[in-house]
Amino acid sequence: MTDALTVFAPCLFTLAVILGLVVWNRRHPTSFWLTVGYPRKAVSVYLTWGNVAAGCGLTTKRRRLRWTFDGVPALGTALHAGTVVSQRRKVRRVVVDKPPRLGLVRPLANGFRVTVGLADGQTPDDYAAKLPNLAHAWRVHSVRVLDWKPGRVTLQATRCDPLTRVDVPVLADGLLRVRVGLLETSAPWVIDFRTVPHWLITGATQSGKSTLLNALICGLAPQRVALIGFDLKGGVELTPYRERMTELATERAECVQVLGDLVAEIKRRMALCTAHRVRNIWKLPEQVRPVPVVVLVDEVAELFLMADKSEKDEIAATAVQLIRLAQLGRAFGLYLLVCGQRVGSDLGPGVTALRAQLSGRICHRVNDPETANMTLGDMDPAALQAARLIPANQPGVAILAADDGRWYRVRSVYVSEEQAEHAAATYAHMRPTWAEMTTVTVQPVSEAEFAGYIPDTQPESDPA
Numbered sequence: 001m002t003d004a005l006t007v008f009a010p011c012l013f014t015l016a017v018i019l020g021l022v023v024w025n026r027r028h029p030t031s032f033w034l035t036v037g038y039p040r041k042a043v044s045v046y047l048t049w050g051n052v053a054a055g056c057g058l059t060t061k062r063r064r065l066r067w068t069f070d071g072v073p074a075l076g077t078a079l080h081a082g083t084v085v086s087q088r089r090k091v092r093r094v095v096v097d098k099p100p101r102l103g104l105v106r107p108l109a110n111g112f113r114v115t116v117g118l119a120d121g122q123t124p125d126d127y128a129a130k131l132p133n134l135a136h137a138w139r140v141h142s143v144r145v146l147d148w149k150p151g152r153v154t155l156q157a158t159r160c161d162p163l164t165r166v167d168v169p170v171l172a173d174g175l176l177r178v179r180v181g182l183l184e185t186s187a188p189w190v191i192d193f194r195t196v197p198h199w200l201i202t203g204a205t206q207s208g209k210s211t212l213l214n215a216l217i218c219g220l221a222p223q224r225v226a227l228i229g230f231d232l233k234g235g236v237e238l239t240p241y242r243e244r245m246t247e248l249a250t251e252r253a254e255c256v257q258v259l260g261d262l263v264a265e266i267k268r269r270m271a272l273c274t275a276h277r278v279r280n281i282w283k284l285p286e287q288v289r290p291v292p293v294v295v296l297v298d299e300v301a302e303l304f305l306m307a308d309k310s311e312k313d314e315i316a317a318t319a320v321q322l323i324r325l326a327q328l329g330r331a332f333g334l335y336l337l338v339c340g341q342r343v344g345s346d347l348g349p350g351v352t353a354l355r356a357q358l359s360g361r362i363c364h365r366v367n368d369p370e371t372a373n374m375t376l377g378d379m380d381p382a383a384l385q386a387a388r389l390i391p392a393n394q395p396g397v398a399i400l401a402a403d404d405g406r407w408y409r410v411r412s413v414y415v416s417e418e419q420a421e422h423a424a425a426t427y428a429h430m431r432p433t434w435a436e437m438t439t440v441t442v443q444p445v446s447e448a449e450f451a452g453y454i455p456d457t458q459p460e461s462d463p464a
């Protein structure tokens, strides 16, 4: 009995420890990674760096002093046969592979970050080209170039894809800020209209555009913000949220009318700011500051598609007004969110000019490279490639052009239409009417002043 215990006790103990580690990893993967996984990974990254860098072609050739042997060592049968091979050890200069200098491997919640010193003649692009190789060598989900400075590049390794399942709650994270999902770095994905005022969201059908819109509606509904919808697909997308919307235009004539009202509102805000000698509404005293307006445009192509020639002038006027609103929006509290499957130049020059004003870009899965190009074309080609690689079985995954100048893979939280509708109904009392949108009645500026106004491009300073 005692003998059996002596044999089995260590085995049982080992099993219990393994089981404990597995449960720990399942329940609290981040703390497990930081305590157990990361130290092991850091050691293995250091120990294998020479081989990994050589395998990726990132080493440089250097001549170094090394001990070498003259002649071939006597092994196997030669040795048994009593063959004597005389060897002389010698120090001589030989050519060796020198890996680039590896900095500290720093832990992240879902991976690690490391800075590598660039060898003479190397550029960050040499590393960008080898990212898949590094990911395989380090046994991680992905590696990306996080940052670079002259002479060094910072790489970020993500251990497993945090976008496989995103179940963080949608959160109103301050006025006009909504946490809608996760970045591939596991950091929250926040859409902040006050940092990036206008957004373009593209994606093929069933790629997750409406779900992202639902998340935004859930986040904006409880805020003191006016929501205005343009939905020329007969209102199928935005009608469920009508209770929370100050206005919903579902016909072209209604769109023209609402755009006219918005232009009049901007003219009043301009006059209000001029009267208070400020450049934007955020510098106005709080008691006179008008309510910010978020304009949601679903399927923008419908706004620009011409059924017959008689609509040509109406479409051109719509485009001009939208572009002017976008130009002035940041200063006067008007923010645009434009969704569409395609936003190409084939829809007319107005679309191209409007697209140029929408600096926030979100590209979901696309069917044709051209759409990715239209959304992210002025960015890093790697972002385009990443957009093309979004799989169909991961709706909601997108490429985000972020305000830090980088691009990220992101995924929105799944918010059903029913949830968004419920939020819209719950916060229907927060819906400002047109009359409530401007707190002070002022004489609007003239047409000439409106057309000639040069908007303030400085970031807002008010922390409200």
Ligand SMILES: Nc1ncnc2c1ncn2[C@@H]1O[C@H](COP(=O)(O)OP(=O)(O)OP(=O)(O)O)[C@@H](O)[C@H]1O
Residues within 6 Å of the ligand: 203, 204, 205, 206, 207, 208, 209, 210, 211, 212, 395, 396, 397, 411, 412, 413, 414, 415
């Ligand atoms: N973030 C997400 N997480 C999980 N599933 C998602 C997510 N986004 C979308 N889906 C799934 O994909 C389906 C289609 O999404 P959605 O309706 O948002 O696509 P869409 O691009 O608006 O399509 P369409 O242009 O046809 O309206 C949803 O019903 C949902 O099942």
